[in-house]
Amino acid sequence: MRQVISVVNLKGGVGKTTSAVNIAACWGEIGKKVLLVDLDPQGSASLSVGKSSEGMELLQALQNKTALPVVSTDVPGVDLVPSGIALAKTGQWLSGGEAVNFLTPCLEQTHGDWEHIIIDCPPSLGVLSHNALMASQHVFVPVEASFLGLNGVQQMMTAIDAVKIHNPSIKIEAVIPCRAHRRRRIHWDIMDKLKAMFPGRVSPIIRENVSLAEAPGRGKPVIMSSRISKGSDDYRLVTLWIDERMNRAENVIENNFTGFQLQKTYN
Numbered sequence: 483m484r485q486v487i488s489v490v491n492l493k494g495g496v497g498k499t500t501s502a503v504n505i506a507a508c509w510g511e512i513g514k515k516v517l518l519v520d521l522d523p524q525g526s527a528s529l530s531v532g533k534s535s536e537g538m539e540l541l542q543a544l545q546n547k548t549a550l551p552v553v554s555t556d557v558p559g560v561d562l563v564p565s566g567i568a569l570a571k572t573g574q575w576l577s578g579g580e581a582v583n584f585l586t587p588c589l590e591q592t593h594g595d596w597e598h599i600i601i602d603c604p605p606s607l608g609v610l611s612h613n614a615l616m617a618s619q620h621v622f623v624p625v626e627a628s629f630l631g632l633n634g635v636q637q638m639m640t641a642i643d644a645v646k647i648h649n650p651s652i653k654i655e656a657v658i659p660c661r662a663h664r665r666r667r668i669h670w671d672i673m674d675k676l677k678a679m680f681p682g683r684v685s686p687i688i689r690e691n692v693s694l695a696e697a698p699g700r701g702k703p704v705i706m707s708s709r710i711s712k713g714s715d716d717y718r719l720v721t722l723w724i725d726e727r728m729n730r731a732e733n734v735i736e737n738n739f740t741g742f743q744l745q746k747t748y749n
């Protein structure tokens with residue numbers, strides 16, 4: 483089954499785009515087919531895989547005028563729905579506000595053999611992020627290890643609970659500590675708090691690393707721009723961790739294991 487995943491956090495600069503792009507690329511590297519949907523008018527995910535767009539085609543697709551624009555990329559296994567500044571106009575034509583669910587039908591009508599559709603959300607909980615959450619079964623939340631970062635996660639949980647009324651199957655699959663500095667005491671304090679809040683769902687950390695800061699400027703994910711780097715190692719590991727978690731959860735449900743085993747899987 484096609485899995486739709488939103489990468490969300492209303493805070494900017496925490497590693498949403500970096501995570502969406504690099505997890506997509508790591509999936510591609512292990513032979514999976516992935517559709518990366520750039521839902522941020524800044525178009526950072528598009529630029530990070532060497533593509534740019536005005537965003538008009540995506541806007542029209544969301545308005546149900548055309549099909550979702552899908553382009554291939556030089557990243558093995560990864561196709562892209564590119565975004566651009568025109569998408570910032572989304573709010574203007576939406577009189578119904580946040581309740582409008584226009585992305586789900588767009589994705590349903592888009593055919594491709596993708597195992598995962600990963601959506602890079604803008605740094606807000608506006609209409610675009612709301613639509614991404616409505617269309618997703620899974621959520622990845624990149625978090626920066628800071629007091630304000632933790633506060634942002636709490637706000638995210640509230641927002642996801644609100645979406646659950648319309649989309650009950652949605653769940654936070656992974657909380658990804660990004661831009662981590664292990665030598666700072668606050669890092670360990672925040673990690674303890676995150677693990678208490680999300681038992682079994684806090685992924686291995688992504689360290690602050692220059693390879694990740696440089697990769698977008700080269701229009702390539704880190705595993706292509708700096709194959710041997712801390713950034714590549716960290717995203718490969720996090721992707722394996724995510725796969726293991728998602729596969730286990732799927733197998734448990736498919737095999738109809740007992741609740742006890744299910745609980746063990748999640749903790």
Ligand SMILES: Nc1ncnc2c1ncn2[C@@H]1O[C@H](COP(=O)(O)OP(=O)(O)O)[C@@H](O)[C@H]1O
Binds near residue numbers: 698
């Ligand atoms: N682990 C990291 N190490 C170094 N730089 C990073 C790391 N993660 C993200 N960055 C850089 O920080 C900036 C913000 O990251 P980004 O993923 O765009 O955040 P968001 O999408 O949440 O706004 C970008 O310039 C990105 O290259």
Ligand SMILES: [Mg+2]
Binds near residue numbers: 498499522603
């Ligand atoms: Mg971003």
